[in-house]
Amino acid sequence: MQNSFTEENYLKIIHALSGRDGLEVSTNALAESTSTRAASVTDMLRKLAEKGLIHYKKYQGVRLTESGEKVAINVIRKHRLWEVFLVEKLGFGWDEVHDIAEELEHIPSDHLVERLDSFLGHPRFDPHGDPIPDAKGNLTEPDYLILTDVEIGEKVRMMGVLDHAPSFLQHLDRAGITLGCILEIKEINEYDKSASVQIEDKQTLFISLEVSKNLLVQRR
Amino acid sequence: MQNSFTEENYLKIIHALSGRDGLEVSTNALAESTSTRAASVTDMLRKLAEKGLIHYKKYQGVRLTESGEKVAINVIRKHRLWEVFLVEKLGFGWDEVHDIAEELEHIPSDHLVERLDSFLGHPRFDPHGDPIPDAKGNLTEPDYLILTDVEIGEKVRMMGVLDHAPSFLQHLDRAGITLGCILEIKEINEYDKSASVQIEDKQTLFISLEVSKNLLVQRR
DNA sequence: AAAAAAATTTAGACCAACCTAAAAATTGAT
C-alpha cells in the first residue's frame, strides 16, 4: 500500500514537530502546520495509525513509529536533494526553492532519488544548511549554536537558518550573509538588543534580535 | 482555478488521441487510455467543458479548445524535458523514464520548466525522438516515415518510435537500434514479412513487421 | 424502417480529504 501525498506531508510534519527527542505532537499543532482543522487531523491520525505509521492513543498525542519515521526521513531526503538540484544545477536562489521542493519530494522512485543524489555528488547539506539523510535513513542533526548564544568578540561560521521564509532569506542576501561566511560579534546594542556584526572581515552592520534568533552558526 | 493532476492527464490524452488534425475523441477511447470506465470519463468531460478546456456535446465526442490545447502542450513540454533530464543528466535508459516523467510533468512551476529547459540546452527532441514544444507552445511534428514504407535498398536514419513500451525499447537496445543510427533495408522476407536490415553498415538482422511498424525513420 | 448492437450518459454509491457544529475528555484554576 502506497502512501499518499497528504499522508507523506503529515508524517514529515509530525517528524519536524516532535523534534530530536520524538516528543508527542498535539492535534492542534498539526492542524496549524497542515493548515487544516483539528477534526481533519483526527481523521488522518486514525488512518496513519491504522497503517502502522504512528503511535496514536486518543487524546494522548502522536509519535512516529519506526516505519513512519522511515517514510518521513525519506521525504525529507528527497526534499533536500531536490533543493540542492534547484540551487546548484538550475541556478535558483535559496529563497525560491522550498515550494517547488515541496512538490518534488513526493515523486515516488527510489531509483530516481539515488541517481539524483549521485548526480549532485552526494551532498551532505541542503542550500539552507539542513543535513540530508543518507540512503539508509540516517539523519544526524549537527549541533549548531544560535547566533544569540555567541559571545562578543567571537568569530563564527554561518551554518544554517531556522526560519526558511523567502522574506528572511532575501533579507540575509541583502545583508550579504551567506552559508559559510564568517561573522564576528562586535557588540550587543543595549537599546534594541541588536548585534553589531562584522561580516567576512568587511563591513559591520546591525543584526536585529529577530534575525539573530534564526541564524545557526558554529565556533571556529 | 488550477488544473488537477487528473485533469492534466485527460487533456494530454485527448491531445494524443485527436492526432494532428484535432479529430473528435470518443468516450470509450478515453476510458481505455485513462484506465477508467466510460461513466467516469463522462463525468470528467462535463467538468472540463465547464472549465472551457474542451468542446463537448453529449454523444458527439470531444475536442480541445485553444485553452485546453495550451494546457496539454505545456504538460507534454514538461514531460519531454524531464525525460531528457533523466536520460542525459541522470543516466537512465530510454526505457526507464516514461513513468517517472508521468509524475514530474505535473509539477506546476513555469519558472522551473524554463530553467530546466536552458539547463538542458533547449533540446528539440526527447529521448524517444518526440519533438519538444517551445515555451510559447509551438509543437511541430516532423513528418517521418514508418520503416514499413521504406523501399528495399534505401538507407534511412532512425528518428523515433511509435511504441514507447519499455519492452519494445529494450528490444531495440538488444538489436543495437538507437536514435540516429543508419538502417538499410536489404530485403523483405516473404514468409513472415520481416525485413532484413543492415545497421550502421555492420551486422544485418531480421526486424519483424511488428517492430518495423513502430520505427520512425527519415530518408537521407 | 425496424430491430439489434454498441456507445454513451445518468443514477446512485464509495473513498480520501476536507469542513462545521456539537459532544466528550483533559487540563488548569480556584
Added chain:
DNA sequence: ATCAATTTTTAGGTTGGTCTAAATTTTTTT
C-alpha cells in the same frame, strides 16, 4: 475537588474522482 477553559473527538456533510448498473442515444445490420 469542582468548575471553567481548552483540546480533542465524533457526527454528519461536501467535493473530486472513481465505480456498477440501468437508461438512453447512436450506429449498424437486416
